Amino acid sequence: MSSQEDGAAEQPGPDTTVGPSISSSSSSLESDATTGDIITVTIGATVPTGFEHTAAEEVKEKIGVDARISKDRGRIYFPISTDKLFQVHLLRSVDNLFVVVEEYDDYQFKQSKEETAPKSSLMVSPLMRLWPTPSSKSHPKWRPSAESQAKTESAPEAESSQQDSGEAAPEAKVMKFRVTCNRAGDKHSFSSNEAARDFGGAVQEFFQWKADMTKFDIEVLLNIHNVEVVIGIALTEESLHRRNISHFGPTTLRSTLCYGMLRLCKPQASDIILDPMCGTGAIPLEGAIEFNSSFYVAGDNYDMAVNRTVNNICHIQKRRADKGSAPGLPIDTVRWDLCNLPIRTSSVDIIITDMPFGKRMGSRKKNWDLYPSCLREMARVCRPGSGKAVLLTQDKKCFSKAISRMGGLWRKLHTVWVNVGGLHAGVYLLKRTGAVFGQTPEDVYESRGTVNAQGDEKDDKELSEVTSGV
Numbered sequence: 001m002s003s004q005e006d007g008a009a010e011q012p013g014p015d016t017t018v019g020p021s022i023s024s025s026s027s028s029l030e031s032d033a034t035t036g037d038i039i040t041v042t043i044g045a046t047v048p049t050g051f052e053h054t055a056a057e058e059v060k061e062k063i064g065v066d067a068r069i070s071k072d073r074g075r076i077y078f079p080i081s082t083d084k085l086f087q088v089h090l091l092r093s094v095d096n097l098f099v100v101v102e103e104y105d106d107y108q109f110k111q112s113k114e115e116t117a118p119k120s121s122l123m124v125s126p127l128m129r130l131w132p133t134p135s136s137k138s139h140p141k142w143r144p145s146a147e148s149q150a151k152t153e154s155a156p157e158a159e160s161s162q163q164d165s166g167e168a169a170p171e172a173k174v175m176k177f178r179v180t181c182n183r184a185g186d187k188h189s190f191s192s193n194e195a196a197r198d199f200g201g202a203v204q205e206f207f208q209w210k211a212d213m214t215k216f217d218i219e220v221l222l223n224i225h226n227v228e229v230v231i232g233i234a235l236t237e238e239s240l241h242r243r244n245i246s247h248f249g250p251t252t253l254r255s256t257l258c259y260g261m262l263r264l265c266k267p268q269a270s271d272i273i274l275d276p277m278c279g280t281g282a283i284p285l286e287g288a289i290e291f292n293s294s295f296y297v298a299g300d301n302y303d304m305a306v307n308r309t310v311n312n313i314c315h316i317q318k319r320r321a322d323k324g325s326a327p328g329l330p331i332d333t334v335r336w337d338l339c340n341l342p343i344r345t346s347s348v349d350i351i352i353t354d355m356p357f358g359k360r361m362g363s364r365k366k367n368w369d370l371y372p373s374c375l376r377e378m379a380r381v382c383r384p385g386s387g388k389a390v391l392l393t394q395d396k397k398c399f400s401k402a403i404s405r406m407g408g409l410w411r412k413l414h415t416v417w418v419n420v421g422g423l424h425a426g427v428y429l430l431k432r433t434g435a436v437f438g439q440t441p442e443d444v445y446e447s448r449g450t451v452n453a454q455g456d457e458k459d460d461k462e463l464s465e466v467t468s469g470v
Contacts, residue, residue: 044232295330
């Protein structure tokens with residue numbers, strides 16, 4: 001059975017579909033599942049670590065319910081009635097969705113593997129609420145299509161036809177499943193693989209399902225965080241953070257993380273939003289789709305990065321056109337030198353970008369020169385007094401030093417600590433102060449002073465040539 005050690009966030013599952021969980025507190029669970037009555041269920045969602053509160057705010061805003069933030073970072077839980085399940089597809093901040101079958105707040109694990117393993121069969125019992133015993137002729141069809149809201153709303157008719165055909169079939173289809181264990185904590189006597197294997201064995205023995213790691217119908221999730229255990233059914237096959245990108249680069253950001261960064265700066269109608277190091281265009285693409293009243297300028301100094309961004313934009317435009325939506329997006333792409341942007345001074349409302357960490361892209365040594373130069377140029381193009389910047393970096397020491405050398409052009413408002421590919425990084429929200437660019441201490445306009453000095457030498461040389469000619 002598959003496993004993910006120490007609280008990994010991604011949870012693949014069946015084909016991006018949605019169906020009801022059965023709340024562990026519901027006493028009429030079994031009858032509700034069989035009669036098809038509307039019930040309230042609990043949905044679990046994995047989100048970018050650090051942006052749990054942002055995801056909870058989005059759930060409240062778009063679904064109208066309060067979300068509970070898990071003690072295990074990167075997860076939230078919220079209730080929803082089964083007739084409104086399609087609304088979960090409005091969420092842009094969630095990576096994966098799963099239905100909560102059972103929760104144990106204080107599960108008493110034994111000290112040895114031999115004592116813990118037999119309890120796996122007891123933990124399988126909550127799954128009986130979703131499926132009847134193996135001898136039953138039919139299984140509840142709780143996974144309506146989730147390609148769109150329209151398809152989801154029409155699911156009841158599809159379900160009834162599937163059930164009718166299922167009853168007419170001479171043999172019931174053997175369900176294929178896998179178990180994925182996500183475990184965090186160092187006081188367990190077992191590994192994630194061992195937990196997934198034992199729990200999967202109990203599921204297979206009781207339901208007579210067939211284990212299949214790749215072509216499965218159902219993915220059972222076993223989330224263990226210290227003494228907390230959550231059993232669930234995965235609702236997403238592929239993480240939703242891949243929704244916008246078809247051409248990936250070495251450091252492509254998750255679309256869900258991009259959304260969290262965008263919400264942090266609160267884009268307003270007619271804002272000019274700049275990503276000077278766009279990479280594959282993940283940030284401006286997410287913004288152009290979700291916050292489409294603003295205009296986005298995406299640029300990079302690498303040809304390949306610009307080409308990837310253009311290809312991703314074209315991919316989204318074609319997908320929108322195929323669905324009958326307006327294909328146009330409020331976004332433009334440019335190749336430029338990020339330390340000498342071809343943009344008018346004080347003309348940009350928001351700057352939002354993923355700065356090089358010095359790991360996969362660039363180097364820590366180069367960052368000591370790059371960060372002050374690009375922060376200075378960002379300060380030049382950003383509107384004094386009202387402009388904002390949201391910058392992601394893992395090179396925290398270099399970034400803090402560079403900010404301190406800006407002569408008060410930038411002021412830190414807030415920092416969100418996130419996990420990016422296993423690296424502890426910071427998302428910094430900066431405010432552009434009212435300080436006038438070029439009238440702050442020498443280190444702020446040092447590079448521009450060098451350019452002016454070169455210009456003065458050129459003027460002196462031309463003047464000398466003219467004088468000698470006379």
